[in-house]
Amino acid sequence: MAATIKDIARKIGVAPSTVSRVLSNKPGVGPAMTERIRKVAKELGYKKNRAAVELVKQRSNVIAAVVSSVKTSFSGQIIDGIQAEAEKNGLNLIIVYSHSADPVEQKKALLTVIERPVRGILLLSIALAADNVALLQESQIPFCFLSISLDDPALPFVSSDDWQIGYQTTQFLLNKGHRKIGLAAIDKYPYTGRLRLAGYRQALKEAGILPRDQWVQLGDYSYAAGKQAMVNYGAHTELTAIIAGSDAAGVGLLNQARILGLKVPDDISILSIDGTEMCEMVQPQLTSISQDFYKMGIEGVKYLQSIEMHPAAKKIQQEYTPVQIVERQSINNLTNN
Amino acid sequence: MAATIKDIARKIGVAPSTVSRVLSNKPGVGPAMTERIRKVAKELGYKKNRAAVELVKQRSNVIAAVVSSVKTSFSGQIIDGIQAEAEKNGLNLIIVYSHSADPVEQKKALLTVIERPVRGILLLSIALAADNVALLQESQIPFCFLSISLDDPALPFVSSDDWQIGYQTTQFLLNKGHRKIGLAAIDKYPYTGRLRLAGYRQALKEAGILPRDQWVQLGDYSYAAGKQAMVNYGAHTELTAIIAGSDAAGVGLLNQARILGLKVPDDISILSIDGTEMCEMVQPQLTSISQDFYKMGIEGVKYLQSIEMHPAAKKIQQEYTPVQIVERQSINNLTNN
DNA sequence: CTGAAAGCGCTTACAG
DNA sequence: CTGAAAGCGCTTACAG
Numbered sequence: 001m002a003a004t005i006k007d008i009a010r011k012i013g014v015a016p017s018t019v020s021r022v023l024s025n026k027p028g029v030g031p032a033m034t035e036r037i038r039k040v041a042k043e044l045g046y047k048k049n050r051a052a053v054e055l056v057k058q059r060s061n062v063i064a065a066v067v068s069s070v071k072t073s074f075s076g077q078i079i080d081g082i083q084a085e086a087e088k089n090g091l092n093l094i095i096v097y098s099h100s101a102d103p104v105e106q107k108k109a110l111l112t113v114i115e116r117p118v119r120g121i122l123l124l125s126i127a128l129a130a131d132n133v134a135l136l137q138e139s140q141i142p143f144c145f146l147s148i149s150l151d152d153p154a155l156p157f158v159s160s161d162d163w164q165i166g167y168q169t170t171q172f173l174l175n176k177g178h179r180k181i182g183l184a185a186i187d188k189y190p191y192t193g194r195l196r197l198a199g200y201r202q203a204l205k206e207a208g209i210l211p212r213d214q215w216v217q218l219g220d221y222s223y224a225a226g227k228q229a230m231v232n233y234g235a236h237t238e239l240t241a242i243i244a245g246s247d248a249a250g251v252g253l254l255n256q257a258r259i260l261g262l263k264v265p266d267d268i269s270i271l272s273i274d275g276t277e278m279c280e281m282v283q284p285q286l287t288s289i290s291q292d293f294y295k296m297g298i299e300g301v302k303y304l305q306s307i308e309m310h311p312a313a314k315k316i317q318q319e320y321t322p323v324q325i326v327e328r329q330s331i332n333n334l335t336n337n
Numbered sequence: 338m339a340a341t342i343k344d345i346a347r348k349i350g351v352a353p354s355t356v357s358r359v360l361s362n363k364p365g366v367g368p369a370m371t372e373r374i375r376k377v378a379k380e381l382g383y384k385k386n387r388a389a390v391e392l393v394k395q396r397s398n399v400i401a402a403v404v405s406s407v408k409t410s411f412s413g414q415i416i417d418g419i420q421a422e423a424e425k426n427g428l429n430l431i432i433v434y435s436h437s438a439d440p441v442e443q444k445k446a447l448l449t450v451i452e453r454p455v456r457g458i459l460l461l462s463i464a465l466a467a468d469n470v471a472l473l474q475e476s477q478i479p480f481c482f483l484s485i486s487l488d489d490p491a492l493p494f495v496s497s498d499d500w501q502i503g504y505q506t507t508q509f510l511l512n513k514g515h516r517k518i519g520l521a522a523i524d525k526y527p528y529t530g531r532l533r534l535a536g537y538r539q540a541l542k543e544a545g546i547l548p549r550d551q552w553v554q555l556g557d558y559s560y561a562a563g564k565q566a567m568v569n570y571g572a573h574t575e576l577t578a579i580i581a582g583s584d585a586a587g588v589g590l591l592n593q594a595r596i597l598g599l600k601v602p603d604d605i606s607i608l609s610i611d612g613t614e615m616c617e618m619v620q621p622q623l624t625s626i627s628q629d630f631y632k633m634g635i636e637g638v639k640y641l642q643s644i645e646m647h648p649a650a651k652k653i654q655q656e657y658t659p660v661q662i663v664e665r666q667s668i669n670n671l672t673n674n
Numbered sequence: 675c676t677g678a679a680a681g682c683g684c685t686t687a688c689a690g
Numbered sequence: 691c692t693g694a695a696a697g698c699g700c701t702t703a704c705a706g
Contacts, residue, residue, distance in 0.1 A: 002477065004699055015677045020701060030675055045475045050452040052699035054388035056682045062449065069413070076406070083434065092449045095432040097420065112399065112429045115387040138382045140339065223618065251618045258620065281560065281588045283595070283620055341683055352693045357685060367691055389683035393698045 003044035011040055023048065054117050062092045063304060064113040067124040069099055073276045074293045075124050078146055081297020082122060089305060091119060103129035114139040120304030122146055122297075127190045142307040144317070146300045147293065149191055154316060158299040160291045161320040162192050166199025166243075169271050169289050172325055173241045174207050177334025178269065181211075182242040184229035185219035185249035193218075193245070196273070200243065221245045226252020235260040240334065241269035247278040250286045254330070265332035275326055284329035292321045340381035348377055360385065391454050399429045400641060401450040404461040406436055410613045411630045412461050415483055418634020419459060426642060428456060440466035451476040457641030459483055459634075464527045479644040481654070483637045484630065486528055491653060495636040497628045498657040499529050503536025503580075506608050506626050509662055510578045511544050514671025515606065518548075519579040521566035522556035522586035530555075530582070533610070537580065558582045563589020572597040577671065578606035584615040587623045591667070602669035612663055621666035629658045 005023065009016040014033070022029050022037045023046070029037075054060045065082055067075050079095065086093045098109035110132055113121055121136070121143040128136070133155070136143050145157035166183070173181050183200050187193035197216065204211050217232050219225025226249030233239060244250035250272025254264055262268050264284055272279060275290025303317050342360065346353040351370070358366050359374045360383070366374075391397045402419055404412050416432065423430045435446035447469055450458055458473065458480040465473070470492070473480050482494035503520070510518050520537050524530035534553065541548050554569050556562025563586030570576060581587035587609025591601055599605050601621055609616060612627025640654050 005701095006699075016699090017678080017701075018676055020699095021676090024701075026701090028675060033675080047448075047476060048452050049392070049454075049699050051388045051391035051454060052682090053701080054682095055386070055392050055684085055699080056701050058682070073410075079434070080436075083436070092445070093433065094449070095434070096430065097416070097432070099417075099420070108429070112431070115385050117386075117388060139384060223614065248618075255618065255620070277560065278618075281585075281592065281615075282618065283592070342685095343683075353683090354685075354694080355692055357683095358692090361685075363685090365691060370691080386683050389698090390685080391698095392683080392700085393685050395698070 002049075003041075003046045004049070005046075007044060008037060008040050008046060011044070012036060024053075058117055060117045060119065061090060062094055062116075062118050063120045063122065063301065064118045065093060065095045065122045065124060066109055066113065066126060067095060067097045068126050069097070073278065074147070074274055074291070077276070077293035078124055078297040078300075081294040082301055083297070084294075085298045085301035089301065091301070094118075098126065101127065103132060106132050107135065110135055114141060119308065120144070120301075122300045122304070123148075125192070142304045144300045144303050146296045147291075149195065149318070149320075151191065153318070156303060156316045156318060158296045158303065158317075158319045158321060160296075160323045162195035163199040163202075164320075165273055165289055165291075165323055166196035166201075167203045168199070168323070168325065169243045169273065170200045170203035172289075173243070173269070173271060173331070174203065175335075176241075176269070176331060178241040179207070179209055180215070180239045180241075181209075182215045182217065182229075182233060182237075182239045183245075184217045184233075184242050184253060185221055185225035185245035186216075187220060187245075188218050196245070215239065219245065219249065221249055223248040223252040225249055226254075227256040229253060230256035230260065235262060237268070239268065241271065241331070244270060244272040247272045247274045247276050247286065247288065250288070250330075251278065251282050254282060254284075254286070265330050269331040271325075271331060275324075279326075279328060287328045287331045288326050290324050290326050292323070295321045339386075340378075340383045341386070342383075344381060345374060345377050345383060348381070349373060361390075394454075396454045397456065398427060399431055399453075399455050400457045400459065400638065401455045402430060402432045402459045402461060403446055403450065403463060404432060404434045405463050406434070410615065411484070411611055411628070414613070414630035415461055415634040415637075418631040419638055420634070421631075422635045422638035426638065428638070431455075435463065438464065440469060443469050444472065447472055451478060456645065457481070457638075459637045459641070460485075462529075479641050481637045481640050483633045484628075486532065486655070486657075488528065490655070493640060493653045493655060495633045495640065495654075495656045495658060497633075497660050499532035500536040500539075501657075502610055502626055502628075502660055503533035503538075504540045505536070505660070505662065506580045506610065507537045507540035509626075510580070510606065510608060510668070511540060512672075513578075513606070513668060515578040516544070516546055517552070517576045517578075518546075519552045519554065519566075519570060519574075519576045520582075521554045521570075521579050521590060522558055522562035522582035523553075524557060524582075525555050533582070552576065556582065556586065558586055560585040560589040562586055563591075564593040566590060567593035567597065572599060574605070576605065578608065578668070581607060581609040584609045584611040584613050584623065584625065587625070587667075588615065588619050591619060591621075591623070602667050606668040608662075608668060612661075616663075616665060624665045624668045625663050627661050627663050629660070632658045 005019045009019045125147040149159040217229035272286045272288045275288035279286040342356045462484040486496040554566035609623045609625045612625035616623040
């Protein structure tokens with residue numbers, strides 16, 4: 001039904017190979033012929049069949065991003081970074097998403113991407129089941145995790161240093177005179193949460209503080225998890241400051257604190273992790289440790305490109321993007337100066 | 338490098354067609370052979386080559402969504418709906434995105450999708466240039482616009498009724514005793530903004546009110562546009578209520594009002610369009626007209642499926658999903674009762 | 675500058 | 691139940 005190269009060739013009375021050459025911008029066809037072919041292709045509404053091209057070339061110019069959620073604004077920032085860098089390299093981006101942590105779901109999402117000759121795969125804050133990591137490695141396709149760090153040296157990633165996030169935020173609060181500091185709405189098992197927790201504990205330890213169990217409220221980084229954590233802390237919490245696992249969780253904490261009659265930052269300080277624009281949309285504005293999500297996207301694509309340039313090197317890159325505390329209005333300074 | 342069907346066939350000493358049958362779950366191969374082939378396929382790390390399959394079958398089981406932004410939470414909701422319904426039908430979803438309104442960019446995004454045998458294309462709040470609409474139609478691939486309505490009867494869509502959004506929100510405010518009502522951060526040219534504006538004007542007209550030009554502040558639906566609109570209205574605005582083009586714009590209005598020393602809702606009421614969770618994250622919570630984005634996704638996929646079932650019918654569906662005003666805390670009732 | 679031919683990896687009638 | 695063969699739409703050496 002759709003016109004093919006052969007249709008064009010037949011109509012003009014020329015070989016398909018000639019048509020192919022002009023339609024794929026290969027040199028070596030006379031200008032008159034070139035123009036004629038272009039014209040007929042347009043007339044016939046010719047559309048290149050990518051499946052055929054990819055089959056013969058065994059490669060495409062698409063890179064794939066696998067995302068766990070399209071609802072957080074930070075994944076949007078990462079994707080913006082990927083898209084910008086991909087475009088710069090003439091690559092097309094396709095996104096598939098795998099919301100659940102279910103290995104079977106993950107596998108389906110991975111396969112939609114692995115079974116095509118994509119140039120590379122970027123995985124956005126996805127904790128892949130071991131089987132699926134194996135699948136990925138088997139595929140021989142360059143890949144890189146983004147916004148999650150792994151402790152397997154064979155797995156490349158670009159991420160913030162989550163240990164540092166836990167450590168620096170806690171230190172920052174310590175420097176403001178806080179001693180009883182909570183950590184809320186982080187996941188215990190994935191690396192992200194575990195590392196943040198470890199950094200938090202280390203900073204506290206160095207200050208000679210032993211956190212009580214209830215200072216840490218696990219959760220899934222959501223707004224609801226933030227609210228729930230604050231409910232658990234209660235109106236009479238001994239804490240003077242809380243680190244939220246995400247901006248949304250920080251807002252949850254903030255709103256629930258208000259419901260409990262606690263003023264932020266006078267009664268309780270909140271520091272959120274991420275630093276998306278949401279921090280500036282609430283009142284008081286949330287002080288945050290901001291991550292450079294856009295850069296993660298950029299660096300991820302660059303890494304994929306570097307692998308392609310030097311496949312022999314097989315360098316596994318584990319890169320940390322910088323984080324930075326941005327002071328806004330949700331933290332109380334308890335020191336005298 | 339990667340194992341093919343032929344490799345497996347050779348290794349076992351059987352015909353490629355037999356291998357193909359078991360690997361694509363076709364009946365008619367003995368159980369012993371089936372198992373043998375499965376085992377060897379696994380050993381060799383066989384991955385199906387989709388490009389080859391699609392080439393011969395001239396069809397795939399993927400549907401594509403073209404999105405203009407992955408940053409708004411409502412597009413995330415639409416995608417969730419699409420994904421859920423796609424999954425139910427055994428379809429895989431791939432997302433490409435085309436942030437800009439630039440026709441050339443749009444075309445690139447469209448082509449990445451049209452040049453493959455996708456089963457259908459969903460366009461999320463994208464105002465396509467005329468050339469690109471033609472491209473889409475030429476491609477013969479079923480498509481449907483989502484969260485945008487068009488007045489060309491040849492173009493299928495699933496969307497809220499934006500005229501009704503303008504009309505109902507204005508009426509709602511009128512019923513609360515407001516007479517001087519603003520409309521902020523909507524786009525004038527695309528259908529969405531134009532329709533909302535028309536509905537707003539009609540409701541005002543029916544109430545015998547002639548809106549002054551400065552009551553309507555155009556913008557791009559963003560947080561910044563909301564803030565800017567409020568700056569333009571000024572601290573001494575005659576308005577008692579403002580309809581915001583989006584939740585983010587509503588928050589912009591809200592925060593800027595605070596900066597100007599205006600209390601919401603006492604000094605000025607705000608009603609935002611969309612009703613995402615952001616409405617409940619700010620203080621006061623924003624009363625909104627809520628759209629059923631999830632349903633748009635579902636219905637979009639269903640439409641694509643129906644086209645495929647009855648291609649002859651060629652029914653162009655233009656469907657409106659329901660909207661509903663959700664009262665929260667940002668509107669002042671000026672009437673006595 | 676142009677053409678004939680082989681082949682990418684699969685699927686699917688058609689035989690047997 | 692299994693195999694031989696043709697073909698999907700393109701690209702790319704190889705000739706000329």
